[in-house]
Amino acid sequence: MTTSRACPVCKCADTRVFHRIERVPVSSCVNLDSPGEALKFPQRTMSLAWCPDCTFVFNSSFDETMVRYGSDYEETQSFSPTFRAFHESLCDELVARYGLRGGTVVEVGCGKGDFLDLLVRRGGNRGIGFDPAYDPERRPAVNPSDLTVFPERYAPGRVATPVDLVVCKMTLEHIPAPATFVREITHAPATAAPAPVFVMVPDGRRVVRSCAIEDIYYEHCSYFSERSLAALFERAGYRVDDVKAVYRGQYLAAHANPVPAGTRQDDDRDRSLQRIDAADIDRFRSRWLDTRRTWGELLDRYAPGVVLWGAGSKAVAFLAGIPGADSIRYVVDINPYRQGHFLPGSGKEIVGPERLKDDPPDLVVVMNPVYEEEVRATVSVLGVDVPIVPMSGSARSPSTADDPRAVPVRDE
Ligand SMILES: [Zn+2]
Incomplete structure (x- = not known):
């Protein structure tokens, strides 16, 4: 099955739809007040398409107008001590790597502001965040002049000062036109030199390879491999210098740095990046x-x-x-x-x-x-x-050791 949509990352016209999922709720984390409202919630088809060139996977029938992010969008994992420990160690790694002390950090898609708050407190930085799902009533208790969050989507021109680091964590996978989006966030503000970007997304290769049914849902219209993530940033004048799987292989964390215009990418390095292949x-x-x-x-x-x-x-x-x-x-x-x-x-x-x-x-x-x-x-x-x-995409069958009522799975 081919699709009429060109690849949103590399513009390749040869993409093909390889799987459709019917009746997927268009929002997963919205708080609904009654079973009736929840049962009537809108559902749409997902058409998973693959680009043979950059190996990007996307929902070619995604309708952005169906997804709403407001303060009733409850996406945070920060009530988990495991997640908080991960956030703290990631924050310290960024502060050390980029020498972020007394600097300015922009976080695009900052959720309830938990991670930006850490960057402000642990590095003495100033934080500027954007997220329509931000709830001002749950604002972290830091000095108001140190943290500004706009409860809206990122828009170019909103940031007037030079930026030391752009953080874009668990956001790109929600964006149907990631090439345009990355160009916008890497040139904030338009007058200043491009800032380095730390990006984190679900590892789309893991999702596809292990068929992680639980990780394929409507808000996630974009599924990246190392290869497609690098291709995306290359087109915006960046090079992904370091990419690795984190959080027990669930996420890809990458550091992208601006390169001079016309810089040729290294073919050997490109071949070494993991990709979602035809098999x-x-x-x-x-x-x-x-x-x-x-x-x-x-x-x-x-x-x-x-x-x-x-x-x-x-x-x-x-x-x-x-x-x-x-x-x-x-x-x-x-x-x-x-x-x-x-x-x-x-x-x-x-x-x-x-x-x-x-x-x-x-x-x-x-x-x-x-x-x-x-x-x-x-x-x-x-x-x-x-x-x-x-539930684990990488170990799809529930282990018989854990499941006393397990019966052997039939080979059909
Ligand atoms: Zn592509």
Whole structure:
């Protein structure tokens, strides 16, 4: 299947759609107040397309007007001690690498401002943030002159002073026209020299290779490999000097630096970058079917005793993608701003961990394996004895060691 859309990164016209997913809720992290509202939430088709040139993957039927980001968009993971520790160490790494002391940092897509707040406090910097999902009532308690957040999308011209570093973390994957976006954020302000950029995105190669159903959802219209991320910044006059997988392989973290106009990229280095190749794309559909079958069988064995842990985008994607997910009893989240709301599409209730005591489940599925140990510790403190399995794209089949009711998966 070819698509009429050229690649949003490199303009290659030869892209092809390799997979479609029907009825995907158009927003995963929006707080909805009733099951009725959640069940009626708009759903659209995702058409995953691949560029054979730069190896970018994107939703070629993405409709930007369907996605809304406001202060009811509850995306933060900062209630997790594991995530906070990751943020703190990343912050210290950036401060040391860029000598960020008393400087100015712009964060495009700063969410609730948690990371920008760290950069301000731990480096004595000034922070300027942009995010339509920012909530001024939850503003970090730093000196107001040190932190300015615009509760809106980034717009060129909003930043008037020279910038020492642009941070763009977990944002590019939401942008349908990333080439235009990167040109805009790398030239802020327009009159000053381009600043270095730290960028972090989900590792799209991991998502495609391991068929991480839980990591494919509507807001994420763009899926990068090392190769396509480098290609994107090259076109804006940057070179990606250092790119690595972080957060147990889930994210790609890259440092992009401006290079003089006309600088030729190094072919050897380009070949060394990881890419989403044709074989990955060709295998995707059978893996998709395998993942659905394996998890569908597991839910079947435990229905209706399964609860999910983690009410973010991964849970919404899981509920939309796995057959039988309607039998899920409820979804636990430690973020108090999510509790009492309902998940778009499925209408499942989001509750605090204490619910496990009142309504003990037969199986807990942890949506992000990074949090497995944290979840086990919380469940143990609650005194609830229940098997716990992580949902993991890289280990699609729930391990039989973790699942007492596991039966061998059929080869069909
Ligand atoms: Zn391309």
